[in-house]
Amino acid sequence: IVVVTAIAAGVVVHAWNSAVVDTTGQVTFDRALHIPPLATSEIAPDGVRVFDLTMQRGTTDLGHGPGTRTWGVNGAYLGPTLRAGRGEQVRVNVTNDLGEASTLHWHGMHLPAVADGGPHQVISPGATWSPQWTIDQPAATLWYHPHPHGATADHVYRGIAGLFLLDDPAGGPPLPDRYGIDDIPLVVQDKRFDRDQLDTDEAMFAAVGLLGDEIVVNGTPRPYLDITTERVRLRLLNASNARVYNFSFDTGLPFLLVGTDGGPLTRPAPMRRIQLSPGERAEIVVALPAGATTVLRSTPPDLGADFWQTRFSGGDDEFDILELRAAHTLAPSAHAPEGPVTHEDPGTPAVTRHLDLTGSGTIDGRAMDMSRIDQTVAAGATEVWEVRNSSGAIHNFHVHGTSFRVLGDGHPALSGPKDTVYIAPGRTVRLLMRFTGHPDPAAPYMYHCHLLRHEDDGMMGQFVVVGPGAGPPPEPPAHTAV
Ligand code: C2O
Ligand code: CU
Known part of the structure; x- marks a missing residue:
């Protein structure tokens, strides 16, 4: 174990396990998912x-x-x-x-x-x-x-x-939807153990927070999934604290990306890999040949960060995650959807808001303060949030209460409705969003980095949605507990 001391804004001491984790070919998939x-x-x-x-x-x-x-x-x-x-x-x-x-x-x-x-x-x-x-x-x-x-x-x-x-009964072409049969949730998390207990010693983890060296899916270690239909829909959720996954299949199996965080893609996109940072989701449809097996893997993600950053964030790790095992006879599935799905028009943005991810515990140079409102948004307004990562570290960005479109990025993984997006060091994303209503000047929504240690360290801000003609928002109470 190498101990790295990083002195940034404030003094932060991080320990870091130097061993790159690579479980490729080493996992015995012996538990049913x-x-x-x-x-x-x-x-x-x-x-x-x-x-x-x-x-x-x-x-x-x-x-x-x-x-x-x-x-x-x-x-x-x-x-x-x-x-x-x-x-x-x-x-x-x-x-x-x-x-x-x-x-x-x-x-x-x-x-x-x-x-x-x-x-x-x-x-x-x-x-x-x-x-x-x-x-x-x-x-x-x-x-x-x-x-x-x-x-x-x-x-x-x-x-x-x-x-x-x-x-949504009215929404979109049919997809495999028999829960647990051809519509499978995959809650992917990394864990680290200290003997037989979860290791929660934060001092042992990297600058991004907690990084595990073992993967559980829906809480199952070393899982396999028996497949009985020609097509299955996998709902991938990165529910890890800090790790970014770059999912693909070891056989190179292509899949169809049909949905992102907030709903269906306008047109499903054929892909071979998809990267998800913490909090992000992807719905994919895979068609495995009868009798075939394939392993869902994660290979090193493209973090858009330099070598030191990548090493410091666990970005070189590789995992075998889940084995899919197709039966020798597969029940027929409906044809894969071709789209298009029509989306509500978010309207023309009236406001551009600029936010800067300035550090691993700050946005716009300030740490989260539960009694401070950082942004005030008009109910029903369409806005562009231009979010820059000037911190030199990796982050993502999540907004509560709405979904957004990532503007000006042609990548299919960013083409659907989103609520969380990865932002590499030095990059800026432009997010088009509409605040559909629910004005309440006394109750703030959050926006934050979804690397949970960063969020806990204060990399979060608060906004209120106000009705027309509202004055400045009152100070919210520190909290209202039930
Ligand atoms: Cu999933 Cu504010 O979080
Ligand atoms: Cu962050």
Whole structure:
């Protein structure tokens, strides 16, 4: 182990495990991939679809015996998959049995800020928080995770995360949609162990935060997936704290990218690899020949960073992640969609906002302050956010409460609706977004780097959406706990 001391803005001491991880050809795929169960729900008398979630502690076998202490939702590790349709009203009763305060955030959801589950919607130990909203956005693979300010990395790493799938009856060409059969969630996370426990010693991790040397998918180490249909849709979620994956198949198998973070691509794009930074999602459709196997891998991502940065961020690591095993006879699937899917016109931007990722704990030179509003946006406004990474380190950028289009980048992976985007050192992205409503000057939304250690260190800002004619926003309370 090499210890690197980096002195940047402020004094930051980082230790770094110098060994590049390469598990290529070394993983024995001996466990069937766990499919997170679909969350049960009930339609309440007021017509609202109601889910009950409990954040709790437990133990899980993540490949180092049954005694590994983990956190989960309605279980010991990760949580069930929530599913709802466009136009539905949903309510989620979230009970916190963790023994410490947390929150639960609906990543990618277009909803009022009071229901968002960001750092202001603290759920005290033993309390239940019951946000309610109407699903009003395209079909998409969203997810949920805690967002308590300063402790997000820890709570997510211990295991609180799950998927929230949105369906749109009117939206787009049919895709494989039998959950767990030909529509498979893949929650990809890296872990590091200290004997049989998760290693949570931050001092052992790199400048980007926690980097593991083993991969779990849906909480399953060394997983394989039996495939029984001609086509399968894989919903990839990078739910890791810091690691960027560059997914491909070891056989070079091509796939069709059909959706990104916030919904379907206008036209599916044939690809052979896709890179996802923390928080990003991709929906891909693969057609494996009968009897064939292939391994989903991650090869070193293109971080657009220099050698030192790449080494310091785990960017040279390679992993074998999941083995797909096609049966000798495959059930027929519908033809792959060709598009086009029509998207709502975001309108013409009236405002260009400039943000600068200035350090691994600052945006625009300031660390997150829960009592400071950094941006004020008019409800219904279309804006361009021009986000520059001047920090010299790798980051990504996520905005709550909306989805955006990445302007001027022809890459298919960035051609669909997004809510999180990687920004290499020295690069600027231009994001076109519309704030569909929900004005509330008292409840801020967040924007931040989704490398969770950076977020916890203050690389986050707050914006409010205000109605027409609103004055300056009041100072928000430090937090409002239930
Ligand atoms: Cu997935 Cu503000 O986070
Ligand atoms: Cu960052």
